[in-house]
Amino acid sequence: MSKLRPLMVIGVAAALALTGCASTATSSSSTKQQVGDASGDKVSIMVGGLSKQIYLPFALADRLGYYKEQGLNVALSDEPAGIDATTNMLAGKVDGVGGFYDHTIALQGLGQSAESVVSMLVTPGEVELCRNDLKGKVKSPADWKGLNLGITDKGSSTDFLTQALAQRNGVDPTTTHRIGVQSGPTLIGAMTHKNVDCAMTTEPTVSQLLATGDAYIMLDMRTAASTKKYLGGEYPASSLYMMTDYVNKNPKTVQKLVNAYVKTLAFIHTHSAAEITAKLPADYYAGVGKAAYIKALDSEKGIYNPTGIMPPNGPPTNLKVLGDFNSAVKGKTIDVSKTYTDRFVKAAQ
Template sequence: MNTKRIGAAGAALLAATTMAACANSASGSPAAATQHDASAPTVTIMVGGLSKQIYLPFMLAKQLGYYDKAGVNVDLVDEPAGGDATQNMLAGQVQGVGGFYDHNIALQAQGKSSEAVVSMLQIPGEVELCRSDLKGTVKSPADFKGRSLGITDTGSSTDFLTQYLSKKNGVDPSQETRRGVGAGQTFIAAMKQKAIDCGMTTEPTVSQALSDGTAFVLLDMRTAEGSKAALGGTYPATSLYMQTDWVNSNKATVQKLVNAYVSTLAWIQSHSAADIAAKMPADYYKGVGKDAYVAALTSEKGIFNPTGLMPQDGPKTCLAVLGEFNPKVQGKSIDLSRTYTNEFVQAATPVS
């Protein structure tokens, strides 16, 4: 077995962080203490790490009041790993997932039908960090053989991308150990305790790990150039995806959600990183500090999709990445047109 969770101490820390994150879900956090409109539909969306900057639009839409203005009640639930969020969606525990688009391809390969209804990130925003003591020893993913690599969790997009980068650089994923270490403090603790050699994570965890010399950057997918160099093309990441049957049965509700998100994406484009950070809950800066949070957001603001439309060449890149290593996808006939829809974005009405 080449994919593991971190050991007992790390698991306990991860569990504590997960419980705290769940307590900060939309139904329990101060930012979400608004009263629901009894006449509006209610949707529960599980996000694969609400405090990650790559998932910022979900909470920002709430902070801006755009859900209410669009006429939909939204409960945001924090789940550290996208793979677990997907399973909750399939089980009917939540109606939508804030996670990477590539999960829809993997699901279709398993005979399940889901689709992204709005694309929020044009590129992954992920960074492969390695422990500072390994600088000069680990120079590329070609050096991953025999290494312990941090991912969010099994079946997450960081798991997908790590396996792809390994295989692309001549390392069979079975020759490495991938450990689910979450993000934030659990990721940093795993690196400091040398439970992982390298790991894939996002802002603000990246800035925190770099600030005290814990890690160095091996690969940077926070820019279009870095993403294309690592993955071979445009790799759309964060999206809102839902089971196709639910979308088809609740089109009016989905349209309200997309109206809110398209408006949020436009707001991001017209405001500075400092303006955006000022709208976010204060605990999102915890560990890294507001100044570093703003600096990180300033440098990677270009990751956000300005329109919400799926990038034309993106799905093909995602399929090529998954097809490189994932046996559940390899050899399958995938209809990419069924893994996303631009219908709701094209019909979106701005809220303000």
């Protein structure tokens, strides 16, 4: 059996890459930080960009002392180069992933059981930026045919969303060129050097490109109304998801994590953007500046889930969006009730 497990993981990882649920990046630039109580329950979480505002709860929980309060010894891995967190989880290298909920749906389509244990974002929080010299020419995804489109990486949720938006606007995703440019400096460089025409990203990268005048917003999915307009309904995004087997074997550790994140989400909704930013290390807003970071956070605080409960109308939207183009999901019978659980959040409340 020990020989079969590595082969199974390799096979699923290959399938993920082919179906759009795994990164093609092979960079080793990931960083790890140990936080919380050194003598507490050990748990490792890989996050798709700790400094991104869409993943704010993971870092903020540490800065507020909530991991330590729960008796957790947490290893947070930051993957700015897009090394695939889902594949690392499948391989047993990390216990959980700070990523978009939609990956649990794609995994079920590939015969794997993973579940979100706390929902952190009720909208994607993503913005599609285009180069300023294309203003007036590229007005919507209907204009994307033949364009170079920046995504975090192949198989990322930005890849999912880019393909979905293209298809929903009458453009075959295969007629676009989706290029992994990560976020922050690498995405900014790709856009300023005209390696990409448009790119999907989040704050604080959005504010940096708008401030320099290098880009304009083509579409914005930071509100419930705009998300419904572009994706057809609620689209819960950032979450902590783990393999179901791990959750079943470690319910006490999972409960402690969820307790910390539920408290963090409550803190976000009961404190100003300035108060929240004051808790973060300076390198989180170094590129855009503290004032711009606060302004961006203040304008998009509505993206955060106030309770951690999965929005009931969200999973069906995620399933429909993925089912339109993702071969891991299309034509498959998916039970979304098994892709998330609210039991830990309800216990935390």
